[in-house]
Amino acid sequence: MSLDFLKEYELIINENIKKNIDKIRVLDKSHSSIIDGMEYTLLAGGKRIRPSLCLLGAEIGGLNKENILNFAAGIEFIHTYSLVHDDLPGMDDDNLRRGKPTCHIKYGEGEAILIGDALLTHGVRLLMEEISTVKIASQFEAIKLMLDSIGLLGMIGGQAADLQQEKAGNKSLGILEYIHKHKTGSLLEGSLLAGAILANSDNQIKKDLISYSESFGLAYQITDDILDEESSVEELGKPIGSDVKNEKLTYLKIFGINKAKEMAVIEVDKCKKSIGNYGIYGNHLIDLADYLLERRK
Amino acid sequence: MSLDFLKEYELIINENIKKNIDKIRVLDKSHSSIIDGMEYTLLAGGKRIRPSLCLLGAEIGGLNKENILNFAAGIEFIHTYSLVHDDLPGMDDDNLRRGKPTCHIKYGEGEAILIGDALLTHGVRLLMEEISTVKIASQFEAIKLMLDSIGLLGMIGGQAADLQQEKAGNKSLGILEYIHKHKTGSLLEGSLLAGAILANSDNQIKKDLISYSESFGLAYQITDDILDEESSVEELGKPIGSDVKNEKLTYLKIFGINKAKEMAVIEVDKCKKSIGNYGIYGNHLIDLADYLLERRK
Numbered sequence: 001m002s003l004d005f006l007k008e009y010e011l012i013i014n015e016n017i018k019k020n021i022d023k024i025r026v027l028d029k030s031h032s033s034i035i036d037g038m039e040y041t042l043l044a045g046g047k048r049i050r051p052s053l054c055l056l057g058a059e060i061g062g063l064n065k066e067n068i069l070n071f072a073a074g075i076e077f078i079h080t081y082s083l084v085h086d087d088l089p090g091m092d093d094d095n096l097r098r099g100k101p102t103c104h105i106k107y108g109e110g111e112a113i114l115i116g117d118a119l120l121t122h123g124v125r126l127l128m129e130e131i132s133t134v135k136i137a138s139q140f141e142a143i144k145l146m147l148d149s150i151g152l153l154g155m156i157g158g159q160a161a162d163l164q165q166e167k168a169g170n171k172s173l174g175i176l177e178y179i180h181k182h183k184t185g186s187l188l189e190g191s192l193l194a195g196a197i198l199a200n201s202d203n204q205i206k207k208d209l210i211s212y213s214e215s216f217g218l219a220y221q222i223t224d225d226i227l228d229e230e231s232s233v234e235e236l237g238k239p240i241g242s243d244v245k246n247e248k249l250t251y252l253k254i255f256g257i258n259k260a261k262e263m264a265v266i267e268v269d270k271c272k273k274s275i276g277n278y279g280i281y282g283n284h285l286i287d288l289a290d291y292l293l294e295r296r297k
Numbered sequence: 298m299s300l301d302f303l304k305e306y307e308l309i310i311n312e313n314i315k316k317n318i319d320k321i322r323v324l325d326k327s328h329s330s331i332i333d334g335m336e337y338t339l340l341a342g343g344k345r346i347r348p349s350l351c352l353l354g355a356e357i358g359g360l361n362k363e364n365i366l367n368f369a370a371g372i373e374f375i376h377t378y379s380l381v382h383d384d385l386p387g388m389d390d391d392n393l394r395r396g397k398p399t400c401h402i403k404y405g406e407g408e409a410i411l412i413g414d415a416l417l418t419h420g421v422r423l424l425m426e427e428i429s430t431v432k433i434a435s436q437f438e439a440i441k442l443m444l445d446s447i448g449l450l451g452m453i454g455g456q457a458a459d460l461q462q463e464k465a466g467n468k469s470l471g472i473l474e475y476i477h478k479h480k481t482g483s484l485l486e487g488s489l490l491a492g493a494i495l496a497n498s499d500n501q502i503k504k505d506l507i508s509y510s511e512s513f514g515l516a517y518q519i520t521d522d523i524l525d526e527e528s529s530v531e532e533l534g535k536p537i538g539s540d541v542k543n544e545k546l547t548y549l550k551i552f553g554i555n556k557a558k559e560m561a562v563i564e565v566d567k568c569k570k571s572i573g574n575y576g577i578y579g580n581h582l583i584d585l586a587d588y589l590l591e592r593r594k
Contacts, residue, residue, distance in 0.1 A: 027450055030475060032457040034449055085414060088387075090406030109387030110460050113410065117382060118449045120414070124421055125444040128437065136433055140425065147422040152331055152415045153324055160329040163407050178327060 005284050009052040016069040017042050037107045037115035041080050044098045051076045054195040059281040061199025068198055070129040075191050077123030084116040134198050142194040149190025158183025171249050185217025211274035219267035222260055223292045225250040268293055302581050306349040313366040314339050334404045334412035338377050341395045348373045351492040356578040358496025364430045365495055371423030372488050378416035381409055431495050439491040446487025455480025473546050482514025508571035516564035519557050520589045522547040565590055
């Protein structure tokens with residue numbers, strides 16, 4: 001398994017994010033701290049899994065990733081908005097993320113609400129930046145898919161179910177699956193598929209990528225739950241065992257750690273099988289799935 | 298002055314909002330309370346000024362308003378998101394709006410954050426609904442304009458400056474103008490102009506509508522400040538004098554009530570002069586400007 005490509009992708013996505021932040025900064029005559037907060041949370045050190053999935057989806061469909069960097073960066077803006085709002089006192093009330101104070105701790109609660117709003121709004125705006133090599137109808141379709149994947153029937157629906165579950169104490173497997181399929185899985189799937197749509201990919205590719213995403217999303221969440229139990233504060237950048245402390249409903253809670261690890265392996269295996277012969281970029285997707293089993297943060 | 302058209306527009310916009318809420322409700326398998334909160338805040342009784350401006354902009358450009366009802370409703374979803382987040386404890390901390398408990402009072406703070414997020418996300422999604430009579434490139438341009446008008450360089454920038462001003466106690470006229478031009482004016486202008494862009498209007502129309510919007514936005518804010526002082530709780534649906542209580546920077550505070558009233562009249566006059574011979578829909582815009590001076594809520 002080689003993850004060199006992921007480092008390369010992380011680098012070019014980070015460069016694009018910085019470029020886009022600089023662009024707004026020049027135009028922002030009020031010198032608002034909102035833009036500092038956007039930059040702070042965007043550059044706090046994410047692995048850029050979602051934009052990388054988008055770039056891989058495009059490459060598998062035959063579209064050079066360099067063409068859609070703004071689109072991919074937009075996805076990371078949107079993902080970051082969801083983290084900022086999720087950490088707020090009214091939601092998960094988290095003080096630490098990726099080893100740093102969360103947005104509302106650093107900038108204040110009102111500002112963090114606005115920083116999240118700005119990340120979402122500007123994220124969608126970046127999805128709309130002109131892509132000369134892509135037909136506007138395909139771009140329109142890809143953006144609609146992204147909005148559906150982060151809306152009430154996608155990511156927000158998952159966050160709402162999570163919030164409701166914490167209050168109601170409903171701890172069934174059905175609820176857990178609903179939460180993660182929507183809260184985490186939906187954006188991962190949307191990111192990969194949007195890339196393929198931008199590339200005007202055929203139905204077989206899209207079908208394979210959907211299969212891959214379903215298992216990838218599940219494996220991602222299970223390994224996330226395992227990390228919360230097994231990693232260290234230094235590695236993870238946030239308090240260990242916080243799921244247990246917060247009485248979060250997790251795969252570990254329902255299945256225990258050994259069974260959860262087995263499940264992750266099975267899902268990663270399914271990821272690999274769902275990918276046909278898609279050359280180097282298909283191999284990157286396979287490596288990315290394997291990486292889920294080895295990551296320490 | 299006849300405002301019959303505004304009642305008619307309010308009716309068809311409300312019908313479209315209800316239709317769109319019903320559509321999501323059917324698809325939402327988690328039966329989340331988020332959708333109840335969206336409906337509650339959307340139907341709390343707004344005057345639908347922004348979507349009406351959008352419909353008028355389209356009609357002036359020669360596009361039948363019936364074609365863009367989803368787009369106009371999307372604008373109201375977006376406006377409503379801004380109210381929900383603005384009322385949050387971390388922001389203005391308001392308990393009452395339009396005579397009813399604000400969203401976080403009724404549904405809880407975490408839910409209100411998500412309800413706002415869902416309104417914004419679904420609002421943008423509605424802007425993207427297919428309009429068979431409009432070229433996709435024009436729709437794309439109109440959506441980009443909307444996103445710019447609600448982003449960091451528009452509405453969010455105004456809200457950020459407002460929040461900052463309250464903390465820093467900066468009470469200059471320059472700040473007041475910046476806040477209102479962005480927080481209120483930007484979305485009003487974007488709504489009217491987006492309609493004109495959807496209709497593929499020529500540059501003269503767009504120029505006139507921009508002039509109109511600039512004065513309309515200012516008149517809207519000044520009359521809003523006057524209402525906060527002069528209206529009754531019953532009429533306004535929220536506590537009177539809350540601006541004074543919250544030490545808000547207002548036009549009344551800087552100029553006093555008489556001068557503020559004069560300024561409103563001058564801006565409404567400018568609105569009227571900026572509108573060329575645009576027939577019945579131009580007249581509606583003129584009536585709408587006059588209405589600002591007479592409204593009691």
